[in-house]
Amino acid sequence: MALLEIKNVDISYGGKVTVKNCSLTLNEGEICSIVGESGSGKTTVIRAVLGLLAGGGRVTAGDILYEGRSLLSLTPREWRSLRGHDISMIFQDSGAMMNQTRKIGNSFVEYIRTHESISKKAAWAKGVHMLERMRLPDGDRIMRSYPFQLSGGMRQRVGIAMGMTYQPKLLLADEPTSALDVTTQAQIVRQMMELRDEYGTAIILVTHDLGVATYMGDKIIVMKNGMIEDQGQRDYMLRETENEYTRRLLEAVPSIGGKRYV
Ligand SMILES: Nc1ncnc2c1ncn2[C@@H]1O[C@H](COP(=O)(O)OP(=O)(O)O)[C@@H](O)[C@H]1O
Ligand SMILES: [Mg+2]
Known part of the structure; x- marks a missing residue:
């Protein structure tokens, strides 16, 4: 099929x-x-x-x-x-889709917690893990950054990492x-x-x-x-x-x- x-x-x-x-x-x-x-x-x-x-x-x-x-x-x-x-979707500028006034980690944790009921701490760890799988070294630092602090390419990787969290x-x-x-x-x-x-x-x-x-x-x-x-x-x-x-x-x-x- x-x-x-x-x-x-x-x-x-x-x-x-x-x-x-x-x-x-x-x-x-x-x-x-x-x-x-x-x-x-x-x-x-x-x-x-x-x-x-x-x-x-x-x-x-x-x-x-x-x-x-x-x-x-x-x-x-x-x-x-x-x-x-x-099914996941990524956009032209995933960074622009994110809330500019919130750190990446807050958005990522919230995204994960709309999909599964796990603690904030576990969701944070999962986010870091996904970022590192998408070849963003130092995922912890990225989680603590605002979208505007990252380059366009890094923001797009963050978008892909989020989209791939559940391996669609x-x-x-x-x-x-x-x-x-x-x-x-x-x-x-x-x-x-x-x-x-x-x-x-x-x-x-x-x-x-x-x-x-x-x-x-x-x-x-x-x-x-x-x-x-x-x-x-x-x-x-x-x-x-x-x-x-x-x-x-x-x-x-x-x-x-x-x-x-x-
Ligand atoms: N939200 C919308 N409301 C009304 N018409 C729309 C909307 N989005 C797209 N269209 C129309 O649909 C057609 C195709 O648009 P779109 O799918 O965005 O094309 P593409 O992605 O190939 O540039 C266009 O003529 C556009 O005017
Ligand atoms: Mg288009």
Whole structure:
């Protein structure tokens, strides 16, 4: 059974259909990159998976199945047990999502304690452990820092650490490297690849960076005007697709030593 199956989904904001007839199948441990110009519907699709559509957005047709179970009719309680545990999301600047006036540790402890009933001390230790697993040395010091005291790359690692606390099977990443400089981008990209290798985490990566998309994605989906314009395995998309739009997009990706990016 597929881990995630998006089946012929329409998504509307305020009655206006924005994403039309979107289908996507993701297996365990698979990475799927979604590319496409700004406004093509990438964020809308992944937010729909986690039931987090903004602005009254709604799935108005089709179905979204996680391990064979429809996500469209979950109760708030079922969502709470799924989010963070089975499916996590990271954003362009995870630091900006955190409360700027609170230390990382306070936010992290609170996050952990919404998911399991353990003492603050145990939650703190768990947070430190996760940070160190995400290669943030001196987790204790980071827990005592405010978000603004960390670099963008470190904040993004903190965001990934939080998202990975319960080793979700699916990580949704919306432009996770777009706010970072090139060197830090490459580090975060490698780190996400390691998550897949170590934990078998499947990832849907939304990015307008075609280098990152083709480097990470086992498969690639190209969106245009709220529809899937083209999709396929990476090699097919890079070499074989007849789709003109995809070809023009991917022609622009620099190739280094035969292997693209990083
Ligand atoms: N909260 C919202 N309310 C109304 N329309 C929205 C909202 N968010 C996105 N849209 C519309 O949905 C379309 C796709 O947006 P989005 O999914 O953010 O695209 P992308 O992530 O590819 O840039 C856009 O036309 C945008 O105007
Ligand atoms: Mg977006």
